[in-house]
Amino acid sequence: MLSNSRSAHQPHNHLRCINAALDRARDLCAQKNARLTPTRERVLNLIWQSHQPLGAYQLQEQLAKLSGKSIAPPTVYRAIEFLVNLGLVHRIPSLNAFIGCPFPNSAHSNLFMICQNCGSAAEATHSGLNDLLQSASNRAQFILKSQNLELFGLCLQCNTATTTNGEQVNHDYTND
Amino acid sequence: MLSNSRSAHQPHNHLRCINAALDRARDLCAQKNARLTPTRERVLNLIWQSHQPLGAYQLQEQLAKLSGKSIAPPTVYRAIEFLVNLGLVHRIPSLNAFIGCPFPNSAHSNLFMICQNCGSAAEATHSGLNDLLQSASNRAQFILKSQNLELFGLCLQCNTATTTNGEQVNHDYTND
DNA sequence: AATAATATGTTATGTTATAACATATTTAAT
DNA sequence: ATTAAATATGTTATAACATAACATATTATT
Ligand SMILES: [Zn+2]
Ligand SMILES: [Zn+2]
Ligand SMILES: [Zn+2]
Ligand SMILES: [Zn+2]
Numbered sequence: 001m002l003s004n005s006r007s008a009h010q011p012h013n014h015l016r017c018i019n020a021a022l023d024r025a026r027d028l029c030a031q032k033n034a035r036l037t038p039t040r041e042r043v044l045n046l047i048w049q050s051h052q053p054l055g056a057y058q059l060q061e062q063l064a065k066l067s068g069k070s071i072a073p074p075t076v077y078r079a080i081e082f083l084v085n086l087g088l089v090h091r092i093p094s095l096n097a098f099i100g101c102p103f104p105n106s107a108h109s110n111l112f113m114i115c116q117n118c119g120s121a122a123e124a125t126h127s128g129l130n131d132l133l134q135s136a137s138n139r140a141q142f143i144l145k146s147q148n149l150e151l152f153g154l155c156l157q158c159n160t161a162t163t164t165n166g167e168q169v170n171h172d173y174t175n176d
Numbered sequence: 177m178l179s180n181s182r183s184a185h186q187p188h189n190h191l192r193c194i195n196a197a198l199d200r201a202r203d204l205c206a207q208k209n210a211r212l213t214p215t216r217e218r219v220l221n222l223i224w225q226s227h228q229p230l231g232a233y234q235l236q237e238q239l240a241k242l243s244g245k246s247i248a249p250p251t252v253y254r255a256i257e258f259l260v261n262l263g264l265v266h267r268i269p270s271l272n273a274f275i276g277c278p279f280p281n282s283a284h285s286n287l288f289m290i291c292q293n294c295g296s297a298a299e300a301t302h303s304g305l306n307d308l309l310q311s312a313s314n315r316a317q318f319i320l321k322s323q324n325l326e327l328f329g330l331c332l333q334c335n336t337a338t339t340t341n342g343e344q345v346n347h348d349y350t351n352d
Numbered sequence: 353a354a355t356a357a358t359a360t361g362t363t364a365t366g367t368t369a370t371a372a373c374a375t376a377t378t379t380a381a382t
Numbered sequence: 383a384t385t386a387a388a389t390a391t392g393t394t395a396t397a398a399c400a401t402a403a404c405a406t407a408t409t410a411t412t
Contacts, residue, residue: 037391074393136300231399
């Protein structure tokens with residue numbers, strides 16, 4: 001099982017996350033002859049500023065600041081589309097938000113663990129899970145092409161805070 | 177594994193699906209002292225007219241016809257909210273659409289198999305899957321509260337049509 | 353019958369996403 | 383270098399999905 005739950009859900013040197021992500025992006029784009037333009041790189045950079053999925057209009061706002069000019073939604077969505085197509089970014093449908101992929105070159109489960117308190121999302125790959133979903137699909141005679149697996153709950157940080165404080169700062173990152 | 181993939185993805189007597197769903201709803205509402213008002217029952221009925229998840233504004237339109245008067249979005253969303261809270265209906269986030277639950281009283285995996293060609297969605301419960309996700313969560317020290325598992329692909333019908341015709345009627349029910 | 357609780361109606365607006373077409377920039381071909 | 387083609391971005395408008403806030407109506411309880 002490949003996962004970034006440690007870094008996504010716990011204190012860590014996040015600059016390394018950002019730099020690694022940008023390096024991977026440059027590599028992948030070079031390799032695929034895709035153009036990582038300033039706008040696209042800025043969007044990727046913004047998405048990687050945290051482990052919390054970011055909405056398109058939050059991105060728009062921050063991109064405008066970063067670019068020193070106003071940015072229209074299509075610009076943001078185009079950059080996102082580019083990054084998603086390359087596998088550098090994932091959309092999390094239940095949040096209408098986007099998150100950087102920590103391992104764009106690896107096999108995927110598209111499994112996300114989303115903290116309902118702090119909003120951070122970790123991604124994990126799990127071949128056993130993929131196998132199980134494949135066999136369930138086979139039994140249903142369903143030709144599996146892709147998947148989106150969202151787990152909602154509390155990350156270690158937020159759960160610890162809850163149980164020690166008795167009280168919880170609720171940021172309402174939830175789908176219920 | 178409990179699943180409605182047979183009926184969702186293959187020809188069947190759908191009136192039985194509808195009637196069974198309405199019966200279950202009446203039972204559950206009686207049991208929980210919840211009021212299945214005409215609006216709510218109509219919405220549930222409309223959702224159960226097919227195995228394809230229905231959007232709120234499609235519902236609005238059809239509910240207006242059925243009610244003989246114009247209906248505003250809040251009315252639809254309120255009815256949906258009621259039904260979702262009772263577990264009679266699920267929202268499928270990647271489709272922004274709603275589908276009837278075939279087994280509201282059973283344990284859930286919230287696992288959906290969504291045909292990208294015809295748009296129909298089957299639901300399945302799978303305790304092995306739930307166990308696996310629970311243990312993956314444990315390993316990540318993630319407190320699992322709920323989940324949404326979406327599989328995209330081709331149902332038997334559509335896959336058969338594809339492979340026999342060589343050509344496929346593409347209705348573009350897709351998330352990619 | 354009066355009160356409280358629940359449900360619906362109504363208007364307005366917030367939020368997310370895309371269509372359509374114009375312009376600019378980069379790449380490839382001549 | 384010049385032209386042509388392909389790619390990327392700018393711009394305007396609008397589509398699609400969802401909720402806030404407050405008024406009215408209906409149902410249940412006292
Ligand atoms: Zn990090
Ligand atoms: Zn990923
Ligand atoms: Zn049916
Ligand atoms: Zn269900």
